[in-house]
Amino acid sequence: MDDTIIAGSATITGHQTDPIEAYVARPQRPGPRGGVVVIHHMPGYDTATKEITRRFATLGYDAVCPNLYSREAPGADPDDAAATARALGGVPDDPLVGDVGGAADYLRSLDSSNGKVGVIGYCSGGRQAFLAGVSLPVDAAVDCYGAFVVGTPPEGHPLQVRPLVDRAPDLRCPLLGLFGADDQYPSPAQVEELDAALRDAGKEHEFHTFEGAGHGFFAVDRPGYRPAAASEGWSLIGDFFGRHLS
Template sequence: MPHTAADTIWAGTTTITGDGGDELEAYAAGRMGEGSRGGVVVIHHLPGYDAATKEMTRRFAVMGYDAICPNLYFREAPGADPDDAAATVRALGGVPDERLVGDVAGAAAALRALPSSNQKVAVIGHCSGGRHAFLAATSLPLQAAVDCYGAFVVGEPPAGSTLKARPLVGRAAQLACPLLGLFGTEDAYPSPEQVEELAKALRDNDKRHEFHSFDDAGHAFFAVDRPGYRQHAATQGWRIIEDFFARTLA
């Protein structure tokens, strides 16, 4: 049967210029057809640049956006299995904050350079990627940001963790765009108390934000391939994200 532009996407591996001029592997997807559209930088979770994150990237293309997910572990583990790459980077303390900002800036620039771009770019991340999304939104000129249960925006890693992540809540005054936060009430990183601490910092600085917390959901409730997946929270969460981007990237 014939396809129309409304239901056809392109997707595949590409290369972008990241922090310090480094050439990075990335996964990109977009809607086929005419017209301008917004772009989404997808920041992968701590488990890495994996099939589930690439599927999310394609989902944004189906929504009608161009999307790019940079492989944040490419320097340390080019070509490695996602689990092995994640273990390598975790042992080194995680992705350095300054480098993350440079890599997201490169992905945003790549999106804005597409002929289809309307020059509006959002960032979204889950788990460590949620923290990174907040960091990017307080560092770069973006139009929207989504923090999905980002750990250590408030608070520090538990004792014994190799991660070097430090709290970012003090950067609330630097938030440059509307922020959507999606959280589980049974999560510990971030806990409901940490979510409220972040919300208060944003209120105190008069920053546009909307937070949604889901009962009977903990960490990684969007991850369909992990035990923490919660269908009710993920389904509602995707609807909220789609509405948020419709309002901020049009």
């Protein structure tokens, strides 16, 4: 299979028609194919997230990662932009939905698109992937250890958001959840609470919890990286998107 890709920065239309920076990666071969919106973690629009975006292109998807900090810190170093976002308590939910919706529209506008779009997010982005799944007409969503879908951030936490578990009945697409058994946000009890809410609402979902893994086990550049969990997680993501975006 030809896994040659084309990748680079672009400008897309986000919330309230704001122009926002994005990183786009696409297979060079012709479509049609599905698209994936990659929602970055709270540390920001960084090298590791762009690598994930490229990986989806090698798997055969058009992929785009919107820079959620484009308004607060345009052109800033990722660490500086993340510090600005933390000081503000994270990205508000309404602009997030608008930006991810704009990224999904961008993917559907490509000549190579088959019309289907999935979303995936990590850490704060996992919560935002769930938010996209209950708010937007997407075809699949993946929540990688999304903090505070269930529960409220403690005082002083850099992410200040409301829980979303009450919106489980609004889920508009199949959901894959990947979690660490040693994580605190979300804890195994919070994962079970979300699982129960989705079951009660009759929503299609599958959750997997990895023993010996905590928060951020996909992050190759961080101490929490767990190769075995990440490898199995990638296999589950590939199968999930393959079923719902083909």
